Amino acid sequence: xxxxxxxxxxxxxxxxxxxxxxxxxxxxxxxxxxxxxxxxxxxxxxxxxxxxxxxxxxxxxxxxxxxxxxxxxxxxxxxxxxxxxxxxxxxxxxxxxxxxxxxxxxxxxxxxxxxxxxxxxxxxxxxxxxxxxxxxxxxxxxxxxxxxxxxxxxxxxxxxxxxxxxxxxxxxxxxxxxxxxxxxxxxxxxxxxxxxxxxxxxxxxxxxxxxxxxxxxxxxxxxxxxxxxxxxxxxxxxxxxxxxxxxxxxxxxxxxxx
Amino acid sequence: xxxxxxxxxxxxxxxxxxxxxxxxxxxxxxxxxxxxxxxxxxxxxxxxxxxxxxxxxxxxxxxxxxxxxxxxxxxxxxxxxxxxxxxxxxxxxxxxxxxxxxxxxxxxxxxxxxxxxxxxxxxxxxxxxxxxxxxxxxxxxxxxxxxxxxxxxxxxxxxxxxxxxxxxxxxxxxxxxxxxxxxxxxxxxxxxxxxxxxxxxxxxxxxxxxxxxxxxxxxxxxxxxxxxxxxxxxxxxxxxxxxxxxxxxxxxxxxxxxxxxxxxxxxxxxxxxxxxxxxxxxxxxxxxxxxxxxxxxxxxxxxxxxxxxxxxxxxx
Numbered sequence: 001x002x003x004x005x006x007x008x009x010x011x012x013x014x015x016x017x018x019x020x021x022x023x024x025x026x027x028x029x030x031x032x033x034x035x036x037x038x039x040x041x042x043x044x045x046x047x048x049x050x051x052x053x054x055x056x057x058x059x060x061x062x063x064x065x066x067x068x069x070x071x072x073x074x075x076x077x078x079x080x081x082x083x084x085x086x087x088x089x090x091x092x093x094x095x096x097x098x099x100x101x102x103x104x105x106x107x108x109x110x111x112x113x114x115x116x117x118x119x120x121x122x123x124x125x126x127x128x129x130x131x132x133x134x135x136x137x138x139x140x141x142x143x144x145x146x147x148x149x150x151x152x153x154x155x156x157x158x159x160x161x162x163x164x165x166x167x168x169x170x171x172x173x174x175x176x177x178x179x180x181x182x183x184x185x186x187x188x189x190x191x192x193x194x195x196x197x198x199x200x201x202x203x204x205x206x207x208x209x210x211x212x213x214x215x216x217x218x219x220x221x222x223x224x225x226x227x228x229x230x231x232x233x234x235x236x237x238x239x240x241x242x243x244x245x246x247x248x249x250x251x252x253x254x255x256x257x258x
Numbered sequence: 259x260x261x262x263x264x265x266x267x268x269x270x271x272x273x274x275x276x277x278x279x280x281x282x283x284x285x286x287x288x289x290x291x292x293x294x295x296x297x298x299x300x301x302x303x304x305x306x307x308x309x310x311x312x313x314x315x316x317x318x319x320x321x322x323x324x325x326x327x328x329x330x331x332x333x334x335x336x337x338x339x340x341x342x343x344x345x346x347x348x349x350x351x352x353x354x355x356x357x358x359x360x361x362x363x364x365x366x367x368x369x370x371x372x373x374x375x376x377x378x379x380x381x382x383x384x385x386x387x388x389x390x391x392x393x394x395x396x397x398x399x400x401x402x403x404x405x406x407x408x409x410x411x412x413x414x415x416x417x418x419x420x421x422x423x424x425x426x427x428x429x430x431x432x433x434x435x436x437x438x439x440x441x442x443x444x445x446x447x448x449x450x451x452x453x454x455x456x457x458x459x460x461x462x463x464x465x466x467x468x469x470x471x472x473x474x475x476x477x478x479x480x481x482x483x484x485x486x487x488x489x490x491x492x493x494x495x496x497x498x499x500x501x502x503x504x505x506x507x508x509x510x511x512x513x514x515x516x517x518x519x520x521x522x523x524x525x526x527x528x529x530x531x532x533x534x535x536x537x538x539x540x541x542x543x544x545x546x547x548x549x550x551x552x553x554x555x556x557x558x559x560x561x562x563x564x565x566x567x568x569x570x571x572x573x574x
Contacts, residue, residue, distance in 0.1 A: 060462060092464035102455040105478050114473070115463035164459070171463055 008035035011175060011205040012057060017071035019052055021064070026052045028229045029071070034222070036076075039197060039206040041220035041237065043213065044252065049229040050209045054177050056080075057207065058094035059087050075175060092119055095168030095204075099180040101160035103152035103167070108135075108144050111152045111163055115171035130170055137203075138166035139196050158189020165196065169204070176200065178208040182215065194219050213253055217241050225249045310552060313545035320539040328546065334509040334525075336540040337532075344543055346550055348509035352426070352519035353551075356501055357494040359430020359515060360437055364494075365487055367434075368441030372483075375442070376449035377471040388443075395439035403503030406432035411504065420516045424506030427515035432500045437490040444489065448482025449475055481565045488562030492555040498523035522551045 010033035019027040027049045034040045042050035052061070059080065061067040073080040080090060092115070103111050112131045116122065122130065131148070135141040140162040144155070152163055161181060168176060178197070182190040197206060197219045210216050216223055217237060224234040225248070233240060233249045244250045318325055323344045331345030371391075375384055410428035414421045421427070452475045460470040476483070506518030507528055520528075529544040 058462065060458065063461070088464045088466060090464075091462055096458075096462040098455060098458060098462075100455060102453065102459050104456060104459070104474055114460070115465070118463065118465055118469055118473075167459075167463065 008038065010034065011036035011076055012207070013072070013074045015072035017053075017056075017069065017073055019049070019056055019061070019069040020067070021052075022066040026229050027056075027069070030231055032224065032231055032234050034205060034207055036205050037201055037203070038221040039201050039208060039219050040222040040224065041216035042207065042209045042224050042226060043211075043216050044226035044232075046211075048226040050224075050226050051179055053226075054096075054179055054207060054209050057175070057177055058091050058096055059085075060096065062087065092171050093173050094175040094177060095171065095173035096177040096179065097161070097164050097168055097181045100184045101157055101164055103155070103160050103163050105151065105153055107149045108152045108155070108163060109148040112166050112170050115167060119171055134166040134170040135163075137169055137200070138162045139192065139199075140166055156189070158185050158192055161185060161189065161193060162196065165193075165200075169200070173204065175205045175207070178206065180209050180211060183211065190215070213241075213255075225252060227252075307552075310545055310549045313542055314549040317539065317542035317546040320542060322539045323543070332511045334520075336543050337534070342539065344539075344546075346547065348511050349520060349522045349525055349547060350550070350554075351511045352501075352505065352509060352524070353495055353521040353554075355426045355513065355515065355519060356430045356433055356497075356505055356521055357491060359427055360433035360494040360497075361487070361491060363431055363434025364438045364441050364490060368438050368486075368490075369445055369483065371438075371442045372445035372449055373471055373476065376446045377467065377475060391439045391442055394435070395443075399436060399497065399499040400503070402432040402436050403500040406500055406504035414516075418516065422506065422516060422518040424504060424508075424518040425516050426505055426519045429501045429503075429505035430515065432504060433494050433497050436497060436500065437494050440490040440493060441486050444486030445479070445483045448479040448486065451482065452478045481568055485562040485565035488558050488565065492558035492562065495558065496523065496551065496555050498527060502527040522547050526551075 012034035014030045014032050017027060017030040018025060030053065042053065044050050055061045056069055056073065057075070057080065061069075069081060071081075075090075075094065079085060104114060106114070109131055112134050113127055116127065116130055132141060132145075135144060140159060143159060144163075152160065155163060161184075165176075165181075182193050185193065194215060197208070200206060201221075208216075208220065220237045222235065223237040223240040225232045225240065225244075225246075227248060233244060233246050235245075240249060241253060244253065317323065318328070322342055328344050328346050331343065332347045332351075333343040333345045334348040335341075335343040371387075375387060379387065406428040407424075410431055411421065411423065411425060414425065414428055456474055456478060457470050460474040461467075465473070501521045501524045505521060505524055507520050507524060508518045509520040509525065510517065512519065525547055526544050529541065534540055
């Protein structure tokens with residue numbers, strides 16, 4: 001079972017999607033719909049292809065020599081993989097947050113404004129407003145409003161990760177990809193990021209890769225269990241965790257495997 | 259019987275003891291050797307500083323010169339004429355004129371090359387370009403000197419009659435080519451040291467490769483690049499052979515690159531090679547100039563090293 005009958009509007013649509021690194025096939029015939037304004041979690045053992053899949057959605061894999069793909073991948077009806085796709089525009093619409101918080105060695109303000117400055121001309125007042133809006137949305141404003149001009153590298157790991165989220169949403173994406181966004185954070189920071197994800201769901205379609213089963217259970221609406229480049233099971237998180245169809249999924253979730 | 263039963267064991271023990279002894283001495287010997295080798299360079303440096311300092315004091319002890327004249331006037335004429343003049347600034351000016359031209363040539367070219375090599379070049383192109391640059395760094399400076407004198411200067415003269423047979427521009431361009439590999443190589447190291455994650459973040463925000471290179475990677479490597487430029491400046495200021503051959507021997511305070519000038523190093527070559535007696539104020543003046551040069555290049559090197567250290571701490 002790889003597609004779910006759902007009344008929700010699909011934001012990301014994959015059909016027969018394959019991906020390779022050189023001769024190694026990393027993804028096999030993925031068919032799935034990621035619903036709009038929901039959190040979809042990808043779980044599975046290391047090397048199962050979940051990060052690869054995530055990185056194809058905004059074509060971060062373009063830069064990797066030998067990476068190629070075939071099949072269909074659409075976001076809100078727009079083709080992602082075709083040669084006609086404007087990668088810059090695609091990435092503006094599909095933000096990504098990485099495993100390790102990686103703010104630019106610039107001020108907090110400039111970090112948030114960076115992407116926006118690339119894509120639009122704004123007056124100082126408009127930019128101030130956008131920076132504040134993004135930081136509020138990322139639940140970081142109150143902590144940094146008095147030191148917007150100081151270096152982002154002075155923030156704690158959790159604050160840095162929320163800054164990276166603010167930076168991503170400042171360019172106005174429709175989709176947020178999160179590649180193990182909490183794996184480098186302490187439990188408190190993790191909790192704050194998880195809360196944030198649930199709030200951000202209102203405005204964005206979120207796809208998250210995680211190794212933390214509890215996290216997937218807490219934050220996601222849908223969960224895909226992947227193994228060896230295939231989506232083994234995909235469905236509502238509650239069903240996957242409480243009543244998985246496949247023995248493999250159950251074994252992985254309960255910790256007997258993986 | 260007794261001997262045969264205890265002999266081998268005793269011999270074994272003895273052998274063990276002697277080899278232990280030998281090992282200990284070998285260790286000590288090696289340690290002293292290594293220590294000595296390391297101390298040697300420190301000793302040489304201190305000896306140079308000592309000689310420079312002592313002879314510079316000797317210079318200022320002479321009747322013909324005062325500290326005020328040395329640092330306060332701009333005419334340098336220790337050899338010819340009835341009256342000798344020791345105003346260091348004409349030599350300092352010549353040095354900075356040549357170094358300035360060199361940096362104007364090498365900094366833009368070097369940084370663009372570094373960005374290209376680090377951010378754009380295909381690995382195969384890089385595999386050819388980098389060694390080519392390193393070969394450039396291995397060419398003896400006398401070759402650059404002749405290059406400036408016999409190729410650049412005639413070429414400049416066809417452009418304008420105003421260029422002298424010796425001029426600051428030709429020498430400066432040659433010094434620029436000389437320091438180009440330093441700037442390129444060190445800057446490329448600095449750019450390469452910027453974590454890939456920063457590039458990914460920028461690209462993930464919809465930045466083009468150009469935006470990523472120049473708005474994220476380049477600023478992130480700024481302290482390393484600054485240090486590269488400072489170290490190259492020290493090299494340009496200290497460069498001797500090219501300026502001795504191509505820049506001339508007329509100390510003057512000027513900003514006109516078509517003019518013949520003299521640098522601090524150029525003056526020292528002239529003194530060391532010329533038939534000046536090994537005493538007297540003009541001879542000692544060489545040490546005063548050397549001390550001045552030493553202080554200037556040391557300053558550049560120290561600031562460069564400091565920037566480099568600070569830069570390393572950012573991502574570790």
